[in-house]
Amino acid sequence: MRLYLDEDVDVALAAALRQRGIDVLTTQEAGHLGLPDADQLTFATRGERVFFTHNRGDFARLHQEMMREGRSHAGIILSDQLPVSVLLRRLSNLCFRLTQEEMTTRLEFLGSWG
Structure with a gap:
């Protein structure tokens, strides 16, 4: 899965995810x-990357708006601000269990990924 991390995400997470491939x-x-x-x-979406952000409220609303309008996106993953180690574990679980295609137009909450 290809990810695009929002500006509110610690850049250390990007480095740690890359180490996991x-x-x-x-x-x-x-x-x-x-x-x-x-x-x-x-x-x-144009880059076929799933968007990861801590901005839960705005992106949940944006997702709902797009669904109402019949528009798609490459996927959105929402999470609370958590330690990088926790985010790494949960995002890794999600990335290795779902495909890019399965994430299309999907809204996932990272808290359910252990």
């Missing part, structure tokens, strides 16, 4: 700091 791009690396939420999700 997960393809990760951060908003900082993409030069997209400060872009509106919808533009971040559009960028992720």
Whole structure:
């Protein structure tokens, strides 16, 4: 699974995920700091990357809006702010159990991934 990490995510997580073989791009690396939420999700979708963020409220609403309008996205994963070690374990579990295709237009809450 290919991930795009929002600017509110610790960049140390990206390095740790890469060590596990997960393809990760951060908003900082993409030069997209400060872009509106919808533009971040559009960028992720065009790049076929699942979007990971701690901005639960805004992206849950954006997902619902897109579903109502019949639009798709590459997937959204939402999480509370947690230690990098916890995020790494949970994201790794999700990335190795679901495919990129299974994440299409899906909204996942990371808390359910142990």
